[in-house]
Amino acid sequence: MSAAVALQTVPKIEVKHLTVNYAEKNRMFTALRDVNFTVEEGEFVSVIGASGCGKSTLLSVLEGLYKQADGEITISGKPLDGTGKERGVVFQHYSLFPWMTTRKNIAFGIAQVRKDLTKKQRLELADTFLEKVGLGEFGNKYPSQLSGGMQQRAAIARALAMDTEILLMDEPFSAIDAKNRIVLQELLLKLWEGDGKEPRKSVVFVTHDIDEAILLSDKIVVLTAHPGTVAEIIPVPFARPRDRKTLVQTPEYAEFRSHLLHLFYNDIAERIGGEEVVL
Template identity: 45%
Template sequence: MAFLSISGVSKRFGDYIALEDVNLQIRQGEVVALIGHSGSGKSTLLSLVAGLVQPTRGEILLEGKPVVGPGPERGVVFQNYSLLPWLSVYQNVRVAVDSVHRGLTDAERARITEKFLRIVGLWEHRHKRPGEISGGMKQRTALARALAINPKILLLDEPFGALDALTRTSLQDELLKVWDSTLEDSFLRAIWGNARKTIILVTHDIEEAIYLSDRIAVMSNGPAATIGRVVEVPLPRPRNRREMLQNPAYLEVKEELLHLLTVVYARDLELSHTA
């Protein structure tokens, strides 16, 4: 049985068909990227897995149980950050930690909050409110909050899109450390255990998708978008960014993805506009 099963899922918004017959089986500990043109339903699919909206048809199962609403086993980072504007950066993360880790002491929950704010480079800005920080810092706060609740699955909607190149690559590496449970903090290792996180990542960055993922699901164009092709990423882990860029397998995957996005689905989009 798949850890996450998406079977025959369709989603309508009134007369508009956003998704049609989406099928995807994801193994525990797998990283799967969703890529595609704007309007291909990537964020809608992520919202369905998050339980924020319900499918019009089909079902989504997490560990064999239907997804019928949001839950702490799914950590979500959306493009709009969803931070509470009256709380500080620290409080935005801490309130999530307090709600999920109720069995821990106050000191332990404070330690978790600090750890992940340090991971995303925001500890020095912990007392600022969302209105006092940049969009990239808001995005990092949302990422720290999602990681700190220790979810079974991370749902990330372009989590690095608003970041500068240096911060983006650094946080990609930190995300892989958390995913691989290679945390240096023995206290966090005791809480997190050794199981790899399952991650679904929406991105428009092909290099990012290849670097982070085990498989890449390419969405067809909307309306009635679906998963047109799933591309395996045959690169060994742990990954070194410089070595990856020189690996023939990386170049083959990149070429296939570019072909799908610029030829196969670009043609579909052109035809839909002229129909």
């Protein structure tokens, strides 16, 4: 095998035999068991599953915040070691620092990766990204003065402004009302798809919203709970750029969605038969 081929086959993120055990009140609790999947360069991968399936644990392992994990994780072929400048993160809450204005939050993020820029240049760059997420007029507001949706826009702007190769998003739209969630999904889709001139970022996106996962992803990793294991890894067959309205009307979409729902409900049905009921 030639070197060039070998290089091409190195995935952006590779998770092999990932197992996470928590010790809780003298009892061992397995959050994730033998999870395997890859994220290729420029691939958008969603991780879905019901609450308690360990999807957020999986993301904190990838973020480098949770370190007591067994298994092997590589980023561009190198073993993962703590947090890293090649990964940008958007949390469900409190990605932003409440004591900094929106533009200072973004400029602060930029400052951590671009030491070459002056303060003025960082603030200018922050302003261009605020424009991109539709917050041009809100640069001087504090996070507490913004709605939840606007805070998530700003958090996305910061992650994008830092221009990391990888984006990790932990249920970023779960706390947003249904109408604004759709707006934010489309904004993210547009920003991630870009104009085709720049390489797309590799994304790991955690959600419990099936439609959100289908609209955004190239590939969906379905987790089942207790312990969290991969039930199936499904490539999303729909072409890009995607349009929500036309996409949801196709019979293929309905069929694909019902397959995912089936995986979900199977999981819940098994748990009803078992000792725990989560609905």
